Amino acid sequence: MRPRADEIVRSVAWTFDRHIVPDLTDPFAKSLALSLGYLLRNVEQRLREEGPALWADNREIRETLGSVRALIKTTPGAAEREPFAALVAEIDAVLARQFRGPDDYPTLESITDEATALRWPLAHAIGALRGDPAPFEPADYERVRGEIRAYLKRQLERESRHVMVRSVAGLDSLSGRV
């Protein structure tokens, strides 16, 4: 059905800016209106772009977790000692988990849940590898650490495209919003 949800949100933002905000007089209400104007643009962008971004993100983070797992499993003794034994178990559990059936539509909620579940072991892997690099061959260790940092870069860049409001004609800068 047209207009789509993102088009409706854009319309709401446009109407809000032109027909509601100018009539506001209370300073707190005016300040909140600025926040609302930005948030409406934010929602418009997220409706369009968050799903594909998280979909790509989930695919990449699985590869990164696989590399962490392989590093630990192929390093003699590493998988038997903590925190790496617990980390491998956590990675195995999340990589085996089904977040939706094979024929189910990938809802934004299920993709978000998947992203959250996958990012926990990554955060734990970062702490574990940084905290105890000793068991690993330096070249292997640096390669996996590099993969993690490259993933983080791409994740932030993707997030930036739908979280940061790119253009709001006529509205104030970030500092003017609060």
Added chain:
Amino acid sequence: MPEWRMVPEDVAAYFQRRLGAPGLRVTGLTRFPRGVSRETWFVDAEDGAAAAPAKQTYVIRRDLAGRSICTAPLRFEYELFHRLHGTAVPVARALWYEDDPEWSLDGRDLYVREFVDGTWNVPHFTDPDPQYDDLRVAACKEHARKLAAIHLLDWRTLGFGELTDVPPDASACALTAIDRLERKLAEVQIEPLPVVAEALGWLRDHAPRSAPRVSLLKGNNGLGEEIWEDGRIVAMSDWELASIGDPAYDFAWCQAFSAVDIKGKWNLQSFLDYYEEVSGIHVEPASIAYYKLIQALEGAVFTHNAAIPVVNNENLLARLCWVSTEVQHTMTSGLARGVGIL
């Protein structure tokens, strides 16, 4: 007793009882529009004969509905104001802290302080016209003097060590700040933050092991965070991010004054030189650069905390959504740039 709300009639009844002033009237009740951390309300009160009433304006501070999004409790902020009053650091006098559920407004703790007349802005400070260059330099010097007053304060005698984490010595300032923020994040975290996890490791590895001294720090400071009148800071406000540590951290937080750059006349180094002249404390720009990342870490924790009231349906104020998404991303990206991810 009925539940008291933040409306003029109830606020008047509250002040009448609290001050033992049955004739007190509230003639104005205004919510300060700026800020996201806590609510600030101005209460205009009159007491005595209607023909010549005694007028007084009070300030009420309280957490947002549901919970505080600050990393330190409201009581911490009250104690800072309470203990700073009468020192070389100008602050509004804190009058009382209210945690009696029978007396609270909308069921929330609050504290009351005196209103200090002035403005958060320095007129013409941001006007690029060179005729205001001297004004800019004068404002920077005034702010440097006030930062010096904070940093030279005998915080031990005033009991600030009871309120927040204290570095065991100057070499541990950065690590103490990281420990404090990591602990707070663990308390409030509702989703994984891998970039923050990566940054925490980097910050520990690169923590400066020296600081000029261990000082009380204001946190948020600079243009927009203090009260000015006639070119002077008459009250330093917004203490919710105060801590104890390296004075360089306050320069990382400093808004506008540390960014003034007037060719051949004033820049960050001039600001630091003047501060050193009045305080005897030497701050390295490299330390400020490091502490800007601690600031981003603190921001990432603070803004993550802002998501919780919305997710838990405790407070649906839309501004919290903005803080916990776009501002959170800004903080995290700043960290990522600083530690070489971006």
